[in-house]
Structure formats: structure tokens, C-alpha cells
Amino acid sequence: MPLPPRHTRPLTVNPPAHPAGRRNALRLCASAWALAGMALGGASLLGDAAWANPRVAPRADSPEVGVDPALVASGLTARWGQAMRRDLGWAARWTPLPSGTLLRALGQGDIDMGIFLSHPQAERLSQEGLIHDRHALARTDVLLLGPTQDDAGIRSETAPAGALRQVLAAHAAGAASWQAPAPDSALAAWLAGLGVQAPPPASGAKARPAGEVPYRLSTRAEWQAAQAQRGRQVANTRIWLQGGTAGATDMALACEVARPFRTRHPGARMLSQWLQGPLGQQAVRASAPAWQAPRG
Numbered sequence: 001m002p003l004p005p006r007h008t009r010p011l012t013v014n015p016p017a018h019p020a021g022r023r024n025a026l027r028l029c030a031s032a033w034a035l036a037g038m039a040l041g042g043a044s045l046l047g048d049a050a051w052a053n054p055r056v057a058p059r060a061d062s063p064e065v066g067v068d069p070a071l072v073a074s075g076l077t078a079r080w081g082q083a084m085r086r087d088l089g090w091a092a093r094w095t096p097l098p099s100g101t102l103l104r105a106l107g108q109g110d111i112d113m114g115i116f117l118s119h120p121q122a123e124r125l126s127q128e129g130l131i132h133d134r135h136a137l138a139r140t141d142v143l144l145l146g147p148t149q150d151d152a153g154i155r156s157e158t159a160p161a162g163a164l165r166q167v168l169a170a171h172a173a174g175a176a177s178w179q180a181p182a183p184d185s186a187l188a189a190w191l192a193g194l195g196v197q198a199p200p201p202a203s204g205a206k207a208r209p210a211g212e213v214p215y216r217l218s219t220r221a222e223w224q225a226a227q228a229q230r231g232r233q234v235a236n237t238r239i240w241l242q243g244g245t246a247g248a249t250d251m252a253l254a255c256e257v258a259r260p261f262r263t264r265h266p267g268a269r270m271l272s273q274w275l276q277g278p279l280g281q282q283a284v285r286a287s288a289p290a291w292q293a294p295r296g
Contacts (some may be wrong), residue, residue, distance in 0.1 A: 063112035063268040065092045068104040074221035074290045078281035100184035109262025117186035117253040134258040136294035138284045141243030143249040146215035148238050151176035160245035161194045167215045176207045177214035186253050187217045213237050219291040223229040
């Protein structure tokens with residue numbers, strides 16, 4: 001199915017000061033994520049290249065779609081891209097960006113569409129009328145990972161808030177290592193939503209040994225990708241809490257799609273509908289258990 005003709009873009013309210021524009025800055029940000037290896041969990045953000053069909057490459061008039069890095073690292077964008085090439089004859093231009101960064105770009109009309117994970121900015125932008133056509137496409141569980149020896153003593157904890165308070169307290173006391181989620185990520189927003197605050201470091205707390213396995217949050221999508229890439233269980237790391245279990249039913253992030261009001265790309269509308277349709281959802285089901293169908 002060919003792309004509809006591309007219409008002239010309206011001017012944004014705040015034009016970029018630099019002639020390269022905000023879009024170039026976003027592309028540089030996306031490249032930095034890929035080159036720095038920030039695929040979260042060890043999977044490569046360049047994984048789509050292995051799936052690419054050089055005879056059906058993204059076109060200049062293909063919609064530019066911001067995507068959370070978890071979608072790329074887990075291979076879901078690759079599955080979507082492969083199915084799009086077969087069914088539509090064209091592919092989107094994926095730009096990996098943390099969900100917070102992505103949503104700001106979407107609200108400004110700097111990208112044609114966004115596929116992001118649960119983030120409070122999405123609701124705010126919807127209420128302000130800056131994004132529309134917002135739909136859930138999938139969901140992934142949130143995991144609390146940590147060392148197998150349980151330095152923080154959370155073995156008996158079943159609620160995420162209680163477990164994380166214990167981890168942060170142990171980290172402040174120098175008894176455990178903690179790796180905070182990346183700024184602007186959906187996991188950072190999820191943690192902030194729990195209202196868990198890190199206590200100040202205790203006086204005299206010793207630094208933890210270099211290379212020690214830290215407690216950290218991950219999505220199941222990224223954790224599965226890390227295991228698949230390494231071909232085995234990640235050494236000395238285990239799941240301490242995970243979504244879908246008793247007391248942790250809220251440990252999940254929705255994967256949503258939305259389009260900006262300030263930019264109207266006809267291919268983005270078509271792609272949004274396609275992702276919600278049978279082939280888009282088939283790719284989600286094929287990615288289980290990393291990704292699951294959206295709730296309700």
C-alpha cells in the first residue's frame with residue numbers, strides 16, 4: 001500500500017534557533033543512545049538492521065516515529081518493520097528516544113508519531129490538546145532485579161514500594177548497590193510515582209566493590225533481550241519482584257501510540273491504525289512474554 005501524498009507541514013509555535021532544527025537534535029540524541037549501547041539490559045539498539053530488507057528501505061516520506069528504546073532492544077520494532085514491508089511496502093523511520101524526551105518532541109510536533117511507555121507527560125499532553133489518536137498497543141512487566149545473595153534483605157517483601165524503600169535504605173547505609181533508572185525514562189517516572197525517596201547516605205558508609213551486581217529496575221522486554229543476547233541467565237542476577245504476581249499487580253508499563261496535533265503526516269495515521277490491527281498485534285503476541293496484549 002503506497003503512502004498517501006505528504007502535505008506541507010505547518011510551522012511550529014516555537015521555531016528552532018539553530019538552522020539544523022530540533023529534528024536534527026533529536027536524531028543526534030537517538031544516535032547517542034545507540035552508539036553508547038544504552039539498549040538497557042545489553043541488547044543492541046541497532047538490532048533492527050539485522051531485519052532490514054535493503055530493497056524496501058524507509059523512504060524520505062516515511063513517517064518519523066519516536067520509539068522507546070525498550071521496543072528496539074526487545075526486537076518488537078524489528079517485527080513490526082518486517083511485517084510492514086510485506087504488507088504495506090514501506091517502513092517507518094524509527095528514532096529511539098526515552099519516553100519523556102519522546103513525549104516532549106511529540107508535543108512540539110518534532111516527530112510524526114510516538115510509541116512510548118507509560119509516562120505522566122502523556123496524560124498532560126492529552127489534556128492540553130497537544131497529542132491525539134492515543135491508543136494502547138501492548139504492555140510489559142516491571143521487574144526488580146538484584147544480586148542473588150540479597151544484600152538488601154528484601155526476600156520477604158511482596159509490595160514494590162516496600163522492597164524499593166528497603167533497597168534504597170540499604171544503599172544509603174553502604175550495604176547494597178543501587179542503579180537508578182535512566183533520567184527521562186518510563187522506569188524513572190514509574191519509580192517517582194511510587195513516592196519512594198532515597199534517604200541521605202549514612203555517615204561512614206563504605207563504597208561498594210566495583211563490578212558488584214546492583215539492584216535495579218528493568219522491563220521484562222529488556223530483561224528477556226539481555227538473556228537472549230547472552231544465551232544464558234545473566235550471571236549473579238535474579239528477579240526479586242515482578243509484575244503479575246501477588247502484591248505487584250501494578251508493576252507494568254503500557255506501550256502506547258499517539259500523534260501530534262502540530263504535525264499531520266498521512267502515513268502516521270495509516271501506521272497507527274495498522275499497529276492496532278491484526279498484523280501489528282500479531283507481532284506483539286509473537287514477542288511474548290516480553291510483550292503482552294494491552295489490558296482491556
